[in-house]
Amino acid sequence: MKRKRYAVVVVTYGEVEKLTLRNLWPSSRRILKVITSQIVKVPSFLIYLIADYRSMKHFINWRWNGYESSLLSTNRAQTKRLRCELESNAATLPSGVDVDVFDAYYFVPPYLEDLLQRLRQEYDGIVVVPMIPVESAFSCGVACRTVSDVYGNERYSLVRLMNKFWADDELQRIYVDHLFNRLSGTRFQKGAGKFGLVLVIHGTLVKDRAGNPPRVFTGLDETGRFFEMVKRKIMADPRNVFADIRQGCMNHSAGGEWTADTVQKAIAEFRDEECDGMVMFPYGFFADNSETEYEARRLLDRSGLGMLQYVGCINDSPAFGGWLSGKVVDEVRTLKGIQDAYATLGVDE
Numbered sequence: 001m002k003r004k005r006y007a008v009v010v011v012t013y014g015e016v017e018k019l020t021l022r023n024l025w026p027s028s029r030r031i032l033k034v035i036t037s038q039i040v041k042v043p044s045f046l047i048y049l050i051a052d053y054r055s056m057k058h059f060i061n062w063r064w065n066g067y068e069s070s071l072l073s074t075n076r077a078q079t080k081r082l083r084c085e086l087e088s089n090a091a092t093l094p095s096g097v098d099v100d101v102f103d104a105y106y107f108v109p110p111y112l113e114d115l116l117q118r119l120r121q122e123y124d125g126i127v128v129v130p131m132i133p134v135e136s137a138f139s140c141g142v143a144c145r146t147v148s149d150v151y152g153n154e155r156y157s158l159v160r161l162m163n164k165f166w167a168d169d170e171l172q173r174i175y176v177d178h179l180f181n182r183l184s185g186t187r188f189q190k191g192a193g194k195f196g197l198v199l200v201i202h203g204t205l206v207k208d209r210a211g212n213p214p215r216v217f218t219g220l221d222e223t224g225r226f227f228e229m230v231k232r233k234i235m236a237d238p239r240n241v242f243a244d245i246r247q248g249c250m251n252h253s254a255g256g257e258w259t260a261d262t263v264q265k266a267i268a269e270f271r272d273e274e275c276d277g278m279v280m281f282p283y284g285f286f287a288d289n290s291e292t293e294y295e296a297r298r299l300l301d302r303s304g305l306g307m308l309q310y311v312g313c314i315n316d317s318p319a320f321g322g323w324l325s326g327k328v329v330d331e332v333r334t335l336k337g338i339q340d341a342y343a344t345l346g347v348d349e
Contacts, residue, residue, distance in 0.1 A: 003096050003097065003098055004096060004097050004098070004124040004125070004336065004339075005097075005098050005099075005100070005122070005123045005124055006097060006098070006099050006100075006123060006124060006125045006126065006127060006332055006335065006336075007099075007100050007101075007102060007119045007122075007123040007125075007126050007127070008082070008086070008099055008100070008101045008102070008126075008127045008129060008328055008332075009101075009102050009103075009104050009112070009115060009116070009119070009126060009127070009128050009129065010075060010078060010079045010082060010101065010102070010103050010104070010129045010131060011103070011104045011105065011106070011112050011128060011129065011130055011131065011143055012071065012075050012105060012106070012130070012131040012132065012286075012287060013071070013105065013106050013107055013289070014027070014071065014072060014075075014105025014106055014107045014108035015027070015069035015071045015072065015107070015108065015289055015290055016069065016108060017068070017069060017072050017073070017108075019059065019062055019063060019067075019068060020059075021055055021056065021059050023108075024054075024055035024058055024059055025051060025052065025055050027055075027107045027108055028050075028051035028052070028054045028055045028058075029047055029048065029051040030106065030107045031051075031054075031107055032047045032050060032051055032054075033047060034106060034107070034142055035138050035142070058290075062290075062294070065294075067290070067294045069289060069290055070287075070288055070289075070293065071287055071288065071289040071290070072105070072108070074287040074288060074313075074315050074316060075103050075105075075131060075287055076103055077315070077316040078131065078286070078287065078315070078316045078320075078321070078324075079101055079102070079103040080316075081316050081318070081321035082101055082129075082321055082324055082325055082328065083100075083101040084321075085321050085322055085324075085325035086099055086101065086325055086328065086329070089325060089329070092326075092329050093329060093332060093333075094332060094333050094336045097332060097336060099328075099332060100123075102115060102119070104116075106142050106143075112128075112142075112143060112146050113146050113149065113150060116146065116147065116150045116151075117150055120150065120151065120158075124158075124339070125158050125159065125160070125332075125335045125336070125339065126147075126158060126159045126160070127159075127160045127162065127328055127331045127332060127335065128143050128147060128159060128160070128161045128162065129162050129324070129328065130142075130143045130161070130162065130163070131286045131287060132165075132202075132284075132285065132286060133165040133166040133171070133226065133283075133284060133285075133286065134165075134166045134201070134202075134219045134222050134223050134226055134284060135163045135164065135166075135217075135219055135222065136204060136216075136217055136218050136219030136222075137216035137217045137218065138202075138204070138216075138218075139202075139219070140161065140162075140163055141216070141217065143161060144161055147159050147161055156338075157338055157339060157342055159335075160331045160332075160334060160335045162327065162328075162331055165327075166222055166225070166226040166229075167222075167225075167226075167229075168323075168327075170323055171320075171323055172229055172230050172233050173233065174314070174317075174319045174320055174323055175230055175233075175283055175314065176230070176233050176234055176237055177319065178311075178314055178317060178319070178320075179234065179279075179281050179311055180237065180239040182309075182311040182312070183239075183241070183279065183309065183311070186309055187277070187307055188241050188277060188279060188307070188309055189241060190241050192241070192276075193275075193276030193277055193307065194243050194273075194274070194275050194276050194277075195241050195242050195243060195275060195276060195277045195278065195279065195307075196242060196243060196244055196245070196246065196266075196269075196270035196273070196275045196277075196278045196279070197234065197242045197244075197245040197246070197278070197279045197280075197281065198245075198246055198247075198248040198263060198266045198267065198270070198278065198279070198280045198281070198300075199227060199230060199231070199245060199246070199247055199248060199281055199282075199283045199284070200248045200249075200250060200263055200280060200281065200282040200283065200284060200285075200292060200296045201223060201226070201227070201247065201248070201249055201250070201282070201283065201284025201285075202249070202250050202284055202285070202291065203249030203250055203251035203252070203258045203259040203262065204218040204219055204220050204223060204249075204258065204259055205218050205220075205255050205256055205257070205258055206218075206220060206256070206257045206258060206259060206260075207256050207257040208255060208256040209255065209256045210256075211256075211257075214255075214256070220259070223249075223259070223284075224247075226283075226284075227247045230283055231245045242279070243275070244270075244273075246261065246265075246266035246269065246270070247261040247266065248261065248262060248263035248265075248266040248267075248280070248296070249261055249262050249263065250262075250263060250291045250292075250295065250296060263280075263296055263299050264299060267299060267300070267303045270303075270305070271303060271304060271305060275305060276305070276306060276307055277305055277306060277307025277308065277309070278300065278303060278305050278307070278308055278309075279308075279309045279310075279311060280296060280297070280300045280308075280309070280310050280311065281311040282296060282312075282313050283313075285313050286313060286314055286315075286320070287313050287314075287315055288312050288313045288315060292312075292313060293310075293312065297310050
C-alpha cells in the first residue's frame with residue numbers, strides 16, 4: 001500500500017526581519033487588506049497611503065530604539081522543534097504515514113497561500129497550525145479563509161485547521177510552569193513584597209463604530225475565559241507570589257470600541273495599589289514579537305515600580321514543543337480517519 005504524505009504548516013503573522021522600508025511596505029499593505037479591512041472599509045487608494053505611513057512610522061521608531069523582531073526566527077525554531085519531536089515520536093503516527101513540517105506567514109514570505117498551493121500538488125493532506133492560542137477572525141480566521149480559497153470544498157477531506165488551544169488544560173499548566181521557572185532565582189519570591197502580574201494578550205473589538213456588536217468573530221468570550229482559567233491556575237499554585245493578576249490587552253484604535261482591560265490600565269492599578277513589583281507575561285502569544293517584547297515591555301519599563309520582570313513568551317520551550325507535537329499527531333490521525341472513511345465509501349477526496 002502506498003504511504004501517505006502529510007504536511008504540517010506552522011503559521012503566524014510574521015514581521016520583517018531586516019528593517020528596511022522596502023520590506024515594511026508590502027507587509028503593511030497586507031495587514032491592511034487582510035486584517036484592518038475586516039473592521040474598517042478602507043478605499044483601495046488609501047491602503048497605499050496608510051501602509052506607507054505605517055511603514056515609515058515603524059521604521060523610524062524601531063530603528064531609533066534599536067529594535068529587531070525575533071518573531072520569524074522564533075517561529076522557525078518552533079517549527080524545527082516540532083519537526084524533531086515528530087521524528088522522535090514517529091511510532092505514534094498512524095501506520096503508513098509520513099509527515100513533513102513547514103513554516104509560513106500571513107504578512108511576510110513565505111506566504112501561507114503560496115505554500116498551500118505548492119503543497120496541494122505534493123501531499124495527501126495538510127495540518128495547519130496557527131501559532132496563537134485564542135482564535136478569531138483576525139488570527140486563525142486568516143488561515144481559515146486562506147484554506148478555503150485554496151482548497152474550496154475539498155478542504156473538508158484534505159485539511160485540518162487546529163484551534164481552541166486556549167481551552168487545553170495541559171497547555172495552561174505548561175504556561176504556569178514556564179512562568180514560575182522564569183521567576184526562580186529572581187527577587188520575586190514569597191514574603192519579599194506585594195507583587196502584581198499582568199497577563200498580556202492581543203485585545204479585540206467589542207463594538208463597532210456604530211455601537212453594535214462586530215460583524216466578525218472576535219474571540220472576545222474566549223479571551224476572557226482563557227484569562228480566568230490561567231489566573232485560577234497561577235493563584236492556586238503553591239509557588240504563587242502574586243497578590244493579584246490582571247488582564248492586559250494590547251489594543252488597536254481603528255474600528256470602534258476595544259477591550260477595556262488594557263496593559264496601561266493594569267499597570268496603573270498596580271501602581272495605585274502601591275505594589276512593590278510587577279511581572280509581565282504575554283500569555284496570549286506563542287512567540288515574542290513587536291507587540292510583546294517591544295511595545296508591552298516598554299510600558300512595563302516605564303511603569304515606575306521598583307521591581308520589574310518581563311517573562312518572555314513560551315517560544316520554543318521543550319515542554320511546549322512536546323505538547324504541540326501530541327496535538328498535531330491527534331490531528332493527523334483524525335485527517336487519515338476521514339480520508340479512510342471516504343475511501344471506504346468510494347467517494348473521491
